[in-house]
Amino acid sequence: MAFSQPTDDAQTPAVCQLCEESSDIRWKCINCDVFMCQLCTTKIHTKLKSTDKHELINLKDLGSENAAKTICKVDLQNMPCTVHNDQMCFAFCTDCDQPVCLDCLIESHEKHKFRKLNEVYDIAISEMKELQNKLETCLQFYGNEKERFEKLLLDGDKKFQEIKDQILLTEKEIKETVSKYAKELLQELESKWKPTENKITSELAGIQKNQEDLTSRETSLKKTLQSHQASEILSSRKKLDMTLPEISVESVNCDVLKTKFLSGNKFEKQNTRSTIFGDLYAVPDLELVRSYQSDFGNVLDILNCDNNTSFIACYIDRKLQKVKFEENNIKVEEDFSIQVRNMAISMIDEILLVTGESDIKVISVDKQFKQFKSFSPLKAISVHVSQNNEILVGLTECYPVTFPAPEDSVRRVVVLNQDSDLQHTYEYDKDNKKLFTEPRKIITLNDNIYIIDKINAQWEGRVIVIDYGGQLLWVYKGCDNNVNKNKFYPTDITSTSSNSILISDQQNHAIHVLNPAGDVIVCKDIKPLGIELPLSLSIDINGILWIGCNTFKVDKDGKAKIFAVKNG
Ligand SMILES: [Zn+2]
Ligand SMILES: [Zn+2]
Ligand SMILES: [Zn+2]
Ligand SMILES: [Zn+2]
Known part of the structure; x- marks a missing residue:
């Protein structure tokens, strides 16, 4: 007999089908297709002919998958042949992919391969x-x-x-x-x-x-x-009538x-949609790509070159390395012992180095440092090469600098042309006040100059933006989102291909993203990415943001990390 449908409770009879007395039906024998009480399973069922291999299913399991499997197994032994109705299938022909009975076997499955029904x-x-x-x-x-x-x-x-x-x-x-x-x-x-x-x-x-x-x-x-x-x-x-009207000269x-009307300057050329009305900006979603362990106490500067190599510098450790960032480690290609504060690539792919001494140095082919330009007696503390190949240099009268800047100090940014001739000098604003205290990093973007200016020994600072005429455009002093409210510790600055400005904020463990007008697009807390004390920034040709970090003072032998971050 075939159990093509799972048995459900509705088919359960009122009394045990063996003793026909008990209404407490607990079991069903799949082979006999009989419902029975607990007592009859031993008292009657076991005494029936060849019931030792019968499958009994507890009624409460009847709907389960296991019960269905058991029922199918029993059904398998009683499966009528679809061709020979009076025969039961007993094997499975793998050639024909169908169950067969003895008659089938004799009639049409000669030399075919068979498997056991239950195996199949x-x-x-x-x-x-x-x-x-x-x-x-x-x-x-x-x-x-x-x-x-x-x-x-x-x-x-x-x-x-x-x-x-x-x-x-x-x-x-x-x-x-x-x-x-x-x-x-x-x-x-x-x-x-x-x-x-x-x-x-x-x-x-x-x-x-x-x-x-x-x-x-x-x-x-x-x-x-x-x-x-x-x-x-x-x-x-x-x-x-001899009278005449009195002639009076009425002056009006x-x-x-x-009167003259002068239109406001709102719609002049330098004012675009973004300054008059506003604009849409992409909020960067910083995503950690990889992290590296340097053997520096801090990574004061990082410089990505086009040929997949980078330079990393640590001033206090007197270390400069030419490296390749591999999958999991930093491969050091060259090791130099020099105190480098800031680096830039010249138009002829020379690496310009400033060391806090009077001259800008370049690394020569024989891996020596030769003088590129001297500013003696001033000290060069920052360097940048613009898209037009001008060289911008931050100069101070002494290094390390003193805070606050004494009256007779020199805190200056100069622009040299491609031939290293002095083009511009910026030191005072229009009220003859000093523009800078320690101009420690410089970038240029859209004919404006962005300078990270450190203002005290606690690393506090600001971003000063001037045009090439030396006019102060705006000053950024941080935003309210900072961990340390109202304190801003800018350490480095870089710009993206979409003209956003990124500023690392060391003690706040943040990256500030500004539009070119100095409005905050977002101030990104990078601690959740595992990045702390960001000290140097660089964007490579693939748009990956590289962040070189500092280590905590308490961690005396700590080694600084470098992070590659997708800036999408
Ligand atoms: Zn019974
Ligand atoms: Zn039975
Ligand atoms: Zn058959
Ligand atoms: Zn066959």
Whole structure:
């Protein structure tokens, strides 16, 4: 008999089918297809003929997968042949991929290969199980993906609406402000003109009346004079009106003629959408790519060259290394013993080094340091090569510098052209105040010069931005998101291909991202990435941000780490 459908509770009879008394049915014999009570399993069922191999299933397990398997196993032994209805299948033909009975075997499966029915059954079950697992994994995956995309849709739409509202609000505010200004000005203009206009109009009316009056008197006089009768002339004389209007010179002060409108400079060339209205900026999502262990106490400067090599420098350890960053380690290609503060690549791919001494040095082919340019008696403490191949140098009268800068000190940034001739010197603002204290890092972007200026021995500082004319554009002193509120410890600065400015903030363990106008796009806490005390920054040709770090003072023999961060 075949159990093609799983037996369910509905088919359970009211009383035991063996003793026909007990209503407490506990078991079902799959082979006999009989429900029975606990007692009958031993008292009656075991005594029936060849029941020792019968499969008994507890009723409470009847719906389970194991029960189904057991039922199938029994069913397997009683499977009628689909061709020969009176025969039971007893083997599985692997050539024909079907169960066969004895008649089948004789009739049509000669020389075929066979396997045991239960073996094939087990394989089928395990194949299905495997598929089931795969389906479940697949479903799980799509479930997660669905959730992820739904969240993305929700988040994206929310952010879209938020920014859209901000843009519309800005538009409204600017429009309202502009309309208010226009209205004010029109009123002011009217107050200049309207009273004058009225005065002139009334003057004109008076003049016209006088003119008409005089003209009519003149006409009548003319008529009299044309008379041929002397008596008329004489009689007219008596009636002659000799009065004349008093001629007064009325001066009207016409202010509007002495007025001029000058449009504000908002829409001049240097003001773009971003300064007039605002702009959309990409918020970088810093993602750790790799981390490296240097053998420096700190990485004061890091410089990526195009050919996959980099230079790293530690001033206090008197170490400079030419390295390759490999998968997991730093491969040191050359080791130099020199105190380097800052490095830059010249237009002819020379490595320029400043050491706090008077000269900029270059590494010669025979790996010696030769003088590139001397600023004696001043000390060169920072160097940068611009896109136009100008060389910018930070200069001080002494190194290490003293804080605060004494009156007679020299704290200066100079620009040299490609031939190393001095082009510009920046030291004082327009009020003749010192611009810098310790100009320790310099970059250029869009014809402006960005300088990290350290202002005290506690590493506090600011970012000073000037144009090539030396005009101070803005000063950035950190933002409120910092761990150490209102304290800013800028150590290095670099710019991305999308013109964002990145500033490492050592004691706050942060990277500040600014737009070129000095507005904060984001202040990124990098501690969660495992990056602490960022000291030097560099962006390589692949756009990867390299962060060289300091070590904590308490960690005397600590070695600084270097991190490669995707700045997407
Ligand atoms: Zn019974
Ligand atoms: Zn049985
Ligand atoms: Zn058959
Ligand atoms: Zn066959």
